[in-house]
Amino acid sequence: MNAALKDLIEVLELExxxxxxxxxxxxxxxxxxxxxxxxxxxxxxxxxxxxEHSLAHSVHAYFVRPGDMEAPIVYDVERIRDGRSFAVRRVHAIQHGRPIFSMMASFQQPEPGYEHQDSMPDVPPPEELVLESELRTRWLEDCPAPLKPGYQQELAIEFKPVTPRNPFRPESMPPQQHIWFRAAGPLPDDPCLHQSVLAYASDFNFLGTAMRPHAMSWFERHVVAATLDHVIWFHRPARLDDWLLYSMHSPSAQGARGLTQGQIYNRDGELVASLAQESLMRDTHLAAQQQDD
Known part of the structure; x- marks a missing residue:
């Protein structure tokens, strides 16, 4: 386990x-x-x-305001429903007396049922791909000096993209990507922790998928990018310390917003989660040009 993963586990251990x-x-x-x-x-x-005795099966979240990295975040949980099979919670994240985030989460006790799923995409296994950390070393010479400290940070999650793209020299590519990912070390046998690490990791690379056709990157100064909302449906338990495939596709971008849909599979080809996200992807050059017109 690297230091970044230890730090992430501490961050997820709320007071x-x-x-x-x-x-x-x-x-x-x-x-x-x-x-x-x-x-x-x-x-x-x-x-x-x-x-108690339930795992999340559905999470719907809205990002209301940017969060302050220098201040703690208070999470206020409201009990909406406690049924025999399902429980629903509303969570508000608060900083400086104002909400920065709002989430509805539904939990279900385990029960049997009919099953079907989409097939896993046919992509190379992670053993045949290069870690993104190695790719970042190759791309470092293109990184602006002010961004290098953050870009060189060790991450709690390891990524192996199937079709890598240098974010400092973005080229137009189809609005889809496949990335293998896992925690950078073993995790405790806590299903709730594994769900939370999946939620954490799922926000990486989602926005970038919608940007790919437009040769955009959130590293560019004229680009303003942020997550607006994020949805996760948990289908099956998954271990986040083993490789998972994140398959992403952006069906639409419009109004300075991009929509991305995703599916996460384990190495056995089982679909463990489905996701969707709408993100702000504003080009200030286009916005200024529209005002001039």
Whole structure:
């Protein structure tokens, strides 16, 4: 386990302030505000702590304001429903007295049922691909000096993209990508922790999929990018310390927003989660040109 993964596990270990009230700390991953996956993962931990004998099957989240990396985040959990099979929680993440994030999560006790799923895409196995950390070393010479400290940070998640793209020299590519990922070390046998790490990791690369056809990158100064909302449906338990395939596709971009859909498979080809995200992908050059017109 590398230091970044140990740090992530600590970040997901929230402080219990009061009944249904929790506090989490933030980490700087080199962005302009708190990483959305961190808030999503912490909110899921907070909601899970108020539910017994159930795992999340559905999460719907909205990112309301940018998070302050220098301030803790308070998570206020509201018990919406406690049924025999399902439980529903609403979570608000608060900083400086204002909500920065809102989430609804539904939990279900395990039960049998009919099964079917989409087939896993036919892509090379992770053993045949290069770690993104090695690719970052190759691309470092193209990285602007102010961004290098953040770009060189060790990550808690390892990635192996099937079709890598240099974010500092973006080329137009189809709006889809496949990336293998896993935690950078073994994790405890806690299903709730594995769900929260999946939620954390799922926010990486999603926005970039919608940007690919337009030769955009969130590293460019004239690009303003942020997650607007994020949805996860958990289908089956998954270990996040083994390789998972993240298959992403962006069916539409419009109005300075991009929509991306995703599916996550384990190495046995089982579909473990489906996802969707709409993101802000504003080009300030286009916005200025429209104002001039």
């Amino acid at each position: 219990n302030l009061e009944q249904h009230l929790f506090r989490g700390q933030s980490r700087n991953l080199g962005g302009r505000s708190v990483f959305g996956g961190q808030v999503l993962g912490q909110a899921l931990v907070a909601a899970s702590r108020t539910v």
